[in-house]
Amino acid sequence: MTTVAPPDTEQEPPPPGGPPSMSPVELGRWFWRQLTSMRVALFLLFLLAVAAVPGSIVPQREANPLASSDWAERNPDLAVWAERLGLFDLYSTPYFSAIYLLLMISLVGCIIPRIGVHARALRTRPPAPPSRLSRMPAHRELALTGGPEAVLDAAEQVLRSRRFRVERVEDARAPAEQSIGTALAAERGYLKETGNLLFHLALVVVLVSVAVGSLFGYRGTVLVVEGDGFANSPIQYDGLTAGARFDAGDLPPFALTVDDFVIEFEPDGPAMGSPSNFEASVTFEEYPGATPEQRVIRVNNPLGIDGTLVHLLNPGYAPQITVRDAQGAVTFSQPVPFLPQDQTFTSTGVVKVPQADEPDLGLQGLFLPTGIIGAQGPESIFPGLENPVLVLTGYTGDLGLDDGVTQSVYRLDTTDMTQLTEGGEPFRSALNFGDSVELPDGAGTVTFDGVSTWVNLQVSRNAGKELALLGAALAIAGLLPTLFIRRRRVWVRVSPATVLAIAGLDRVASGDAGELDDELAAVAAAIEEELS
Amino acid sequence: MNADTAAYLSNVLVDAAMIVWAVALAAFAADLAFGSPVRASVGQRVAVGAGAPTADQQAPPASENAATTSRWWGIGHGTLVLGTVVLGSGVVLRGIAAGRVPWGNMYEFAITGSFLVAVALLVLMRRYDLRTFAVWVTGLLLLTVGLAVTVLYIPAAPLVPALRSPWLVIHVAAATLAAAFFTIGMVATSLYLVRDVADKRGVSQGRFVSRLPDTATLDRISYRVIAFGFPIWTFAVVAGAIWAEYAWGRYWGWDPKETWSLITWIVYAAYLHARTTAGWRGRRAAIISLVAYSTLIFNFFGVNIAFVGLHSYGGV
Numbered sequence: 001m002t003t004v005a006p007p008d009t010e011q012e013p014p015p016p017g018g019p020p021s022m023s024p025v026e027l028g029r030w031f032w033r034q035l036t037s038m039r040v041a042l043f044l045l046f047l048l049a050v051a052a053v054p055g056s057i058v059p060q061r062e063a064n065p066l067a068s069s070d071w072a073e074r075n076p077d078l079a080v081w082a083e084r085l086g087l088f089d090l091y092s093t094p095y096f097s098a099i100y101l102l103l104m105i106s107l108v109g110c111i112i113p114r115i116g117v118h119a120r121a122l123r124t125r126p127p128a129p130p131s132r133l134s135r136m137p138a139h140r141e142l143a144l145t146g147g148p149e150a151v152l153d154a155a156e157q158v159l160r161s162r163r164f165r166v167e168r169v170e171d172a173r174a175p176a177e178q179s180i181g182t183a184l185a186a187e188r189g190y191l192k193e194t195g196n197l198l199f200h201l202a203l204v205v206v207l208v209s210v211a212v213g214s215l216f217g218y219r220g221t222v223l224v225v226e227g228d229g230f231a232n233s234p235i236q237y238d239g240l241t242a243g244a245r246f247d248a249g250d251l252p253p254f255a256l257t258v259d260d261f262v263i264e265f266e267p268d269g270p271a272m273g274s275p276s277n278f279e280a281s282v283t284f285e286e287y288p289g290a291t292p293e294q295r296v297i298r299v300n301n302p303l304g305i306d307g308t309l310v311h312l313l314n315p316g317y318a319p320q321i322t323v324r325d326a327q328g329a330v331t332f333s334q335p336v337p338f339l340p341q342d343q344t345f346t347s348t349g350v351v352k353v354p355q356a357d358e359p360d361l362g363l364q365g366l367f368l369p370t371g372i373i374g375a376q377g378p379e380s381i382f383p384g385l386e387n388p389v390l391v392l393t394g395y396t397g398d399l400g401l402d403d404g405v406t407q408s409v410y411r412l413d414t415t416d417m418t419q420l421t422e423g424g425e426p427f428r429s430a431l432n433f434g435d436s437v438e439l440p441d442g443a444g445t446v447t448f449d450g451v452s453t454w455v456n457l458q459v460s461r462n463a464g465k466e467l468a469l470l471g472a473a474l475a476i477a478g479l480l481p482t483l484f485i486r487r488r489r490v491w492v493r494v495s496p497a498t499v500l501a502i503a504g505l506d507r508v509a510s511g512d513a514g515e516l517d518d519e520l521a522a523v524a525a526a527i528e529e530e531l532s
Numbered sequence: 533m534n535a536d537t538a539a540y541l542s543n544v545l546v547d548a549a550m551i552v553w554a555v556a557l558a559a560f561a562a563d564l565a566f567g568s569p570v571r572a573s574v575g576q577r578v579a580v581g582a583g584a585p586t587a588d589q590q591a592p593p594a595s596e597n598a599a600t601t602s603r604w605w606g607i608g609h610g611t612l613v614l615g616t617v618v619l620g621s622g623v624v625l626r627g628i629a630a631g632r633v634p635w636g637n638m639y640e641f642a643i644t645g646s647f648l649v650a651v652a653l654l655v656l657m658r659r660y661d662l663r664t665f666a667v668w669v670t671g672l673l674l675l676t677v678g679l680a681v682t683v684l685y686i687p688a689a690p691l692v693p694a695l696r697s698p699w700l701v702i703h704v705a706a707a708t709l710a711a712a713f714f715t716i717g718m719v720a721t722s723l724y725l726v727r728d729v730a731d732k733r734g735v736s737q738g739r740f741v742s743r744l745p746d747t748a749t750l751d752r753i754s755y756r757v758i759a760f761g762f763p764i765w766t767f768a769v770v771a772g773a774i775w776a777e778y779a780w781g782r783y784w785g786w787d788p789k790e791t792w793s794l795i796t797w798i799v800y801a802a803y804l805h806a807r808t809t810a811g812w813r814g815r816r817a818a819i820i821s822l823v824a825y826s827t828l829i830f831n832f833f834g835v836n837i838a839f840v841g842l843h844s845y846g847g848v
Contacts, residue, residue, distance in 0.1 A: 038808070039811075045801060045805070046798075049799050052794065052795055052798075053791075219781065266689070269689060271687075271689030275692055300696055300775075311781040458781050462783060465777060468783065469770075472766075472770040476770065479762070
C-alpha cells in the first residue's frame with residue numbers, strides 16, 4: 001500500500017497457526033495470545049457492531065416498552081424468535097455481554113504489557129544511529145561550514161526546540177570518514193503511546209461505570225395530574241426499572257406537587273400543532289418536613305434532587321368529569337387522565353364508577369382538544385384546547401373491580417357489562433365545557449366540568465455517570481495524541497569534513513513518508529539558520 | 533428582514549447553490565475529459581531517498597501545480613467556491629428564518645453537512661492535487677442537496693421543546709462536522725480502491741485513472757480526514773450522551789440512533805486498528821472504512837425513516 005514501509009516495531013508477533021498438542025498451560029497461553037492479538041480484537045469489534053444491529057430493529061423493552069410490545073403484536077412470528085434469542089433485551093443478553101467482556105479482556109490483555117514496555121521506553125535512551133543512514137526511509141545530507149562540533153551543537157539545539165529527546169551517543173557503527181565519533185540520537189512522540197494507553201484504559205473506565213450504573217441505577221415513572229403530587233417511593237410509581245443492586249431504601253424521600261402544568265402548541269405557521277412549550281411548576285420538599293421549594297421543570301431542564309433527576313416525559317389532558325346518580329348524589333368527580341392517541345391529542349380514557357346497590361357504571365370517553373364532527377365522525381384538528389369536546393359511551397353491569405385482578409385504569413373490561421342504548425342505537429353523547437347529559441335507563445347524569453393537564457414524570461438516577469463522563473473525557477484526551485502525534489526517531493551524524501547527515505524513521509507506519517521528509521528538510525534548514 | 537423573507541431567500545440561495553455547483557461539476561468533468569493529461573502529483577514525492585544532497589528537492593507546492601491546470605479546472609474551482617458561499621448564506625438565512633441554529637431536521641442537516649463537506653474539500657484542495665477527486669465530491673454534494681430540496685424539505689419552523697437545548701448546537705455540530713470529514717474520507721477511499729485495482733492490473737494509463745492521485749496520496753488523505761473525524765465523532769457521541777442525560781434522564785438507552793452511532797464508532801475504530809495491523813493495511817482497511825461510512829449514512833437516513841426512536845422528531 002505504501003511506497004515506503006518502515007519496519008513496524010509496534011506489531012505483535014503473528015499468532016501461531018493453531019494449537020498443536022499442548023499442555024493445559026501452553027494451551028492457556030496460546031489462547032491468551034490469540035485473545036490479545038489485534039486480529040482477534042478486530043474480529044470482536046466487528047462482532048460487537050454486528051450484534052448490536054438487531055437491537056435497533058427490534059424495539060428494546062427497557063428503552064421503549066410500548067413500542068416493544070407493539071412490535072411484538074404486529075410481528076407475532078418474528079416475535080417468537082426475537083423472544084427466544086433475547087432480542088427484546090439484546091444488550092443484556094449473555095452473548096452480547098460475552099462479546100464486550102471478551103473485547104474488554106482482550107483490550108486489557110493488550111494494554112497491560114504495553115504499559116510496562118512504554119514505561120521502559122520512557123527511560124531508555126534512543127538507540128545509536130545505524131551504520132548507513134541512507135537506508136532509512138528519509139535521509140538528507142548537507143555540506144556545512146563552522147566545524148563539526150558546532151554543527152552537532154546546532155543540531156542538538158534545533159532538535160530539542162522541536163521537542164525531541166536528544167542524546168549524544170557514541171557513533172561506533174559509522175565509517176570513520178563519515179563521523180566524528182559522536183552522533184545525535186533523537187526521539188519524539190512518546191505522548192502518542194501514552195495517549196493510546198490512556199484512551200484504552202479510559203474505555204475500560206467507561207465500561208465499568210456503565211456496568212455499575214446498570215447495577216445501582218433506577219428509573220421510575222409516575223403520572224401526575226395538575227394539582228396532584230406524589231411522594232418518592234416505588235409504590236407510587238406506575239413503572240420502575242432498576243438494577244440488581246437497587247435498594248428502594250436509597251430513594252431520596254422527597255415529595256413533589258405539580259402546581260401547574262402548561263401545554264402549548266404552535267398556533268399557526270408551518271409547524272402548526274407541534275408542541276411549543278411544556279412546563280411544569282412544581283413545589284417539592286426534599287425530605288419530609290423540609291422547607292418547600294418551587295421550581296419549573298421543562299423538557300431538557302429536569303429537576304435535580306440529591307443526584308436524582310425528575311424529567312418531564314409525555315403530557316396529556318385530564319377532563320374533569322362528574323357523575324351523579326339518579327337521585328342527584330355525586331358518585332364520581334375528578335379529573336380523569338386520558339391517553340393521547342395521535343399528534344392532535346385525540347385521547348381516550350375511561351371512568352369507572354363502582355356502585356354498591358346498583359350495577360356498576362362504566363364510561364368510555366374520547367377527548368378532542370379541538371373537536372369537530374367530520375365525515376369520519378368526531379375528530380380533533382389541533383392539539384390545543386380550542387374547542388374541547390368529550391364524546392362518551394356508557395356501560396352498566398359488573399366492572400370486575402372486586403375480582404382481585406389488577407386492571408388497567410385506562411381500559412374498560414366490558415365482558416360483564418351491557419352497553420347503554422338509546423332508541424335501539426348505542427348511546428353516544430358529545431359534550432362541550434359545562435354540558436351535562438342524562439344517561440339512558442336512569443343511570444344518572446354526567447357533567448363535563450373542565451380540563452386539567454397531566455404529565456408523566458420520570459424519576460431516575462444513573463449511578464456512575466460522573467465516572468462514565470470522566471472516562472469519556474479521558475478517552476478523547478487520549479485519542480488526540482494517539483492520532484496526531486508521530487513517534488519519530490531522527491539521527492544526526494557529522495563527518496570530519498562537516499558534512500551533516502540526518503535520517504528519520506517513523507516508528508508506526510503512517511503511510512505518509514512525505515511528512516517525515518518535510519520535517520527533515522525543516523530540521524536541516526533550521527540547522528543552517530542556527531549556524532549562520 | 534422578517535422570518536418569511538429569510539426563509540424564502542434561504543430557499544432561493546440553496547437552489548442557486550445547486551445551479552452553481554452543477555456548473556462546477558460540469559467544469560470538473562470537462563477538465564477530466566479535455567484538460568492536460570498526467571501531471572506530477574503532490575503525493576508522488578515519497579521518499580526522497582539516498583544521496584539527495586540539498587534541502588531543495590521538494591515536490592512543487594500545490595500553488596505551483598495550479599499554474600499548470602486547465603481553464604476548466606479554474607472554472608470548476610471558482611464555481612465550487614461561489615456555490616459554497618451561496619449555500620453557506622442559505623444555511624445562515626435558514627437559521628435566521630427559524631430563529632435558531634439550522635440543525636433541527638434532516639433537511640437542515642443535509643444542507644449544513646453539504647456546506648461543511650464543500651469547505652473541507654476546498655481546504656484539502658489547497659494542500660493536495662485533487663482533480664478527479666473534486667468531481668466526485670461535487671457530484672455527491674449536488675445529489676445530497678438535491679435530495680434535501682426535493683425529499684427532505686420542510687419549511688423553517690421553531691424547534692420542538694425536546695430540541696431546545698444548547699447541546700443541540702454542540703452535539704449536532706460535532707456530528708455533522710465529523711460526517712463531513714468521513715464523507716471526504718469515503719470518496720478518497722473509493723478512489724484509492726479504484727486506483728489500487730487499476731495499478732495491480734496494470735491499467736493505470738487510462739485518462740481517468742492516470743489523473744487520480746497515487747494510492748499513497750489517496751490513502752494519506754483518507755486516513756487524515758478520518759483520523760480528524762474520529763475524535764470529533766467520539767465527542768459527538770459523548771455530547772449526545774450528556775444531552776440525553778438532561779433530556780431523557782439516561783445517558784445511554786440503546787435508542788436506534790445511539791446504537792448506530794456506536795456501530796459507526798466501532799467500525800471506524802476497527803479501521804484505525806486495521807491500519808496498524810499487518811495483513812490488514814491497504815485494501816482491507818479501505819473496505820472497513822467504507823463499511824463504517826455506510827453505517828453512518830444508514831444512521832442518517834435509515835434510522836430516521838425505518839425505526840421508531842427518540843430521535844424521530846422535527847420531521848423526516
